[in-house]
Structures are given as C-alpha cells and as structure tokens.
Amino acid sequence: MISDSEAISYEFATGPDLYALCQQAATVRDDSWGKQLTYSKKVFIPLTNMCRDSCGYCTFVQSPDSPHANYMTPEQVLKTAREGAVLDCKEALFSLGERPEERHQKARDMLANLGYDSTLEYLHDQCESVLTHTSLLPHVNAGALSFEELKHLKPVAASMGMMLENVSNDLLKKGQAHYACPDKTPKRRLDTIEQAGRLDIAFTTGILIGIGESWADRVRSLIAIRDRHLAYGHIQEVIIQNFRAKAGTSMADYQEPNLDDMKRTIAVARLILPNDISIQAPPNLEVEYGSYINAGINDWGGISPLTKDFINPERAWPQISSVSQACEGLGYSLAERLTIYDHFQHQNTKYLTPNLTQRVASLVSRAAQMSGGVIA
Ligand SMILES: O=c1nc2n(C[C@H](O)[C@H](O)[C@H](O)CO)c3cc(O)ccc3cc-2c(=O)[nH]1
Ligand SMILES: C[C@H]1O[C@@H](n2cnc3c(N)ncnc32)[C@H](O)[C@@H]1O
Ligand code: MET
Ligand code: SF4
Numbered sequence: 001m002i003s004d005s006e007a008i009s010y011e012f013a014t015g016p017d018l019y020a021l022c023q024q025a026a027t028v029r030d031d032s033w034g035k036q037l038t039y040s041k042k043v044f045i046p047l048t049n050m051c052r053d054s055c056g057y058c059t060f061v062q063s064p065d066s067p068h069a070n071y072m073t074p075e076q077v078l079k080t081a082r083e084g085a086v087l088d089c090k091e092a093l094f095s096l097g098e099r100p101e102e103r104h105q106k107a108r109d110m111l112a113n114l115g116y117d118s119t120l121e122y123l124h125d126q127c128e129s130v131l132t133h134t135s136l137l138p139h140v141n142a143g144a145l146s147f148e149e150l151k152h153l154k155p156v157a158a159s160m161g162m163m164l165e166n167v168s169n170d171l172l173k174k175g176q177a178h179y180a181c182p183d184k185t186p187k188r189r190l191d192t193i194e195q196a197g198r199l200d201i202a203f204t205t206g207i208l209i210g211i212g213e214s215w216a217d218r219v220r221s222l223i224a225i226r227d228r229h230l231a232y233g234h235i236q237e238v239i240i241q242n243f244r245a246k247a248g249t250s251m252a253d254y255q256e257p258n259l260d261d262m263k264r265t266i267a268v269a270r271l272i273l274p275n276d277i278s279i280q281a282p283p284n285l286e287v288e289y290g291s292y293i294n295a296g297i298n299d300w301g302g303i304s305p306l307t308k309d310f311i312n313p314e315r316a317w318p319q320i321s322s323v324s325q326a327c328e329g330l331g332y333s334l335a336e337r338l339t340i341y342d343h344f345q346h347q348n349t350k351y352l353t354p355n356l357t358q359r360v361a362s363l364v365s366r367a368a369q370m371s372g373g374v375i376a
Pocket of ligand 3: 098142
C-alpha cells in the first residue's frame, strides 16, 4: 500500500510517469489476482426510476410528471429474470431510485397499487420472488440504507452495493452534482458502508470520477473505503466509474474525465486499497476500455446479454467475446464470476444466510457441468 502523500503526488502523472505508475499497479494486481479478469453475467432490473434525489449527472431518474416514471410489476421482474436465466445469466441486479415515496405522490400511488407503502419493502419481496422462481442471485444497488434496512435485505440478496461517489461535502452545494440529494451526503454513504460491515454483507462500492471533485477528494474517498474494509473486511470490490455527460441533465456540458484520468485513478486505487479488494471498471463507458487492464483492474462488473445498462442506456455493452479478445491480446483470460466473489462464499454462514449458501453452491456446481463454469 502506498502512503497518502504518495497517492496525492500522482495528480498530474502522465507519459512515462503514468506508465510506471500503471506498471506498479498491474504488478500488484498480477500478484494477487493472477492473469485472469472476471465479469458477472447479469440482467438489470430497474425496479423504479423515480427517486427523491436529483443528481446532476443522472438520466436514470424520471420526474413523476413523465409518462416514463414507473415501477416494474412483479410479472415484469420475473419475465426479465427468467429470460436472463435462459441466456445463462446468474445475477439479477436490482438498481433503483432512492425512497421516491418520500417525495412524490405518484410513487406512493403506484406503490399502493402494488400493495406496498415502501419501495424497500417491495424490493425485498421482488428479490425473494427472483430467488423463489429462478436460479438468479439478487444483487441490491438501492443507494443509502440503514442498519435495519440492510439487515432485512441480507437474506434475499447474495451481495449488495452502493457507490460512495465521493466524500467531498462541496458537491452538495448549489450548482454542484449532489445539490438537493439527501442520500448523497458523504455521512449517509459512509454510514451505509459501515453498517453493511457490521452486518457482514459482501459489499460493492466505488467512486464516480469527474463530477467536480478534486484529485485529493478522490484519494480521500479511496482511503475512506480502505479504512472501513480494514475494520470489517466486507468490501468485495471497488468500482472506478467515469462520469459520462448526458443531454438533458444539469451537467450536460460538463467535461468528462479522459482516459489518462481513468488510468491514473485505477492505478492509485489498486495501490491504496488492500489487495483482496477487486478493482472494477465498466467496459461500456470508454471506447479504449482495454487499456484499463494495464492500469490494474481485474474485473469488468456486470455485463448483460439481455438488458441494457439503464444508467448509461446510450452506452451499449461490448460483446463478451470482444472483452475476452481485449483480455487475451494482453495475455489475460476472461472468466465468469458470481455476484458474490468466491472468497466471500466459503466463510460458513458469515456472508450468506443458509438459504443463499445453498443457492450459490448449486449455481457453482451447475456451472461446473457446463462449459467454462464460474470461478468458485
Ligand atoms: O450496469 C451497471 N451496473 C452497475 N453495477 C452492477 C455491478 O457491475 C455488478 O452488479 C456487481 O459487480 C456485482 O456483480 C453497480 C453495482 C453496485 O453495487 C453499485 C454501483 C453499480 C453501478 C452500475 C452501473 O452504473 N451500471
Ligand atoms: C449506480 C451508479 O451509476 C452511476 N452513474 C449515474 N449517472 C452516471 C453518469 N452520467 N455517468 C456515469 N455513471 C453514472 C452513479 O455512480 C451511481 O451510483
Ligand atoms: C441510478 S443510481 C442507482 C442506485 C442509487 N439510486 C444510487 O444512486 O446509489
Ligand atoms: S443517481 Fe441514483 S440517487 Fe441520483 S438521481 Fe439517479 S437514481 Fe437517484
């Protein structure tokens, strides 16, 4: 692990200096993760696109006035999960807006029609339904959650996650990315990570780069994640995600981070974070995603043969065969993993409740009988 001040010093690393930094990170990655990169074959389930927040970069969120504002019905959830299962998907990624019913009458009405008064209760039951009726493992990405909410969801999700985004409080100011977003206060985000640790939930988090934060803010965010992992050991992966500007948002004309920015941040993340944390960057948000490999990533996240990335719908997934080729061109192989990483699967019932332990084991053995298998 590098020191905080060394991490800070890489802010402008470019050319040969950036190359050397990436090499250092790639060596650490090779030593702990080997010559194999991973991804999870998933379907995306946008349970609701209404939200009480209004992040400056987000096009996923729909105003209640929009005809597109909705909740998926239980039938739609199962249809997506079943179609995914046919295509050999093993993860159901529930990604949704945060507590829309606390802000919008339309959300309360739609929930009531479904027989609920809380989005998180509906989420719980839809995860349970996917578990009961399909072979997929739910991963919950529902934003900031309390200890009780996380505890309630643990038996119906194999893993959970929430992007920290960034620890900078400046982003909450008027005109900034997280203005008027009660769920994006660093305090609430850090508390969610902490409570997930107390509950032994295999947890995904990450930073969104290029949203108005400084380089020091980025380093501080990675250090905050590291410290919670050192306390609880529950962080399975950290996503380094690049902001993409979207038409129709307040950040439509905002400068996007460039490839060097991504490489520099990935490398520093690899060097700051403990080696057992997976470093993930998405392949659909950068044309030259192959160069993330030499910067130190070991994972591409969820890739879907069925559903689009609803958060970045204009950015199609590359074919899995293309990702595989990009890996092989640099001397790496590509393998499928489950939503919960293998080293979290075998710790008795610490991270998985008994029902989920069984479900994970049967997916692993079923995959072993098919070509390729999954990492387990
Ligand atoms: O398709 C996406 N998947 C996203 N995922 C899914 C992720 O790639 C996989 O579900 C996990 O790696 C588990 O396999 C997230 C998961 C989290 O827990 C937190 C944030 C994200 C963000 C995205 C995203 O923007 N797009
Ligand atoms: C689920 C995650 O998706 C990310 N997210 C939301 N909007 C964008 C965007 N315009 N570009 C890149 N990532 C985005 C946020 O980090 C959120 O937490
Ligand atoms: C489209 S974002 C999905 C998850 C949640 N609303 C968050 O921002 O963390
Ligand atoms: S990024 Fe998540 S919290 Fe922010 S507006 Fe979009 S759905 Fe809501």
